[in-house]
Amino acid sequence: MPTIEDIEALKGKWISDPCWALEETEGFEEHRTELCSFRMETEKRWQLEHQTRLAKKAEELGAPGNTRLAEYIDRLEQRIVKLERPSSGA
Secondary structure (H helix, E strand, O other), X not given: OOOHHHHHHHHHXXXXXXXXXXXXXXXXXXXXXXXXXXXXXXXXXXXXHHHHHHHHHHHHOOOOXXXXXXXXXXXXXXHHHHHHOOOOOO
C-alpha cells in the first residue's frame, strides 16, 4: 500500500512528465479518485495559465484578444530558439 510520500512522489513525477494517465498507475489503484482529481485540476490550471500567457502576449503584440495570433507567434519564437541551439552532435 503506497504511503502519502509515495503518492506525492508519483504526482511529482507525473508533473515532470505528464505523458500517462496518472490515475491508472499500477500499484495506486486504491487512490484512483484522488489521482484523477489531481490530474484534472492540474491540467485545468495549466490550461488557464497558458490562456493567460497568450492573452498577455496578444496585448503585447498590440492585438488584444487575438490569442490565435499570439499562439502562432509564440510557436514561431519557440522554433527559432530551438533552431538557434547548438546541436549536440559534431
